[in-house]
Amino acid sequence: MTNEFVLDAIKREFPDSVIAAAEPYGMLTLEVKKDDVKKVIHHLRDSSLGFNFLTDVCGIHYPDDAEKELGVIYHLQNMEANIRIRLKAFTQKEGAEFDTLTDLFAGANWMERETFDFYGIKFKGHPDLRVILNMEDLGYHPMLKEYRLEDGTREDKDDTMFGR
Known part of the structure; x- marks a missing residue:
């Protein structure tokens, strides 16, 4: 099975869902429409393609792109x-919500909770979507690129030593 074979199979089944395709470091990488990503993953799992192991679910934040500010990456x-x-x-940051994969992969449960915890992305249909690593009263999502890297009030750190 090759990347080209997998890409052709997905494009044949979902001709309008794939926005972009690339192969960085030899791994087939697809940008898929948000509303179609669960259908594509379901097909990858249940078809003869046999992608039956969900390795990772994580978030990403691009603050300079209002239309694609928040994203979810599935491996x-x-x-x-x-x-x-x-x-x-x-998706856009306001109202960022994706369909849960917990009904397809039990392991998605904690990965989606972590993504919610760090990025604020909600997963529609998740059985127990709440913070998993941060304190419940933290009040923000620490992986969003809208917070300073260091505490500006500290005087015991010299950031020039770290290239900043």
Whole structure:
């Protein structure tokens, strides 16, 4: 099984869903429409393509792009053929919500909770969407690129030593 074969199979089944495709470091990477990402993942799992292992779910923040400010990245693997695929889907920051994958992959539960905790992305249909690593009363999502790296009031740090 090759990346080209997988890409052709997805484009044949979902001709309007794939926005962009690339192969950084040999891994097939697709940008998929937000509303179609769960359908594509469901097809990857249940079809003969056999991507039945969800390796990772994580968030990403691009503050300079208002239309694609927040995104979710999914990594899946076909263990038999030893091939991986990365799917990306983006949305605006306001009302950022994706469909949960917990009904397809039990392991998505904690990965989606972590993504919610750090980026504030909600997963519609998640059975227990609440913070998992941060304190419940933290009040913000620390991985968003809208916070300073260091505490500006500290005098014991010299950031010039770290290239800043």
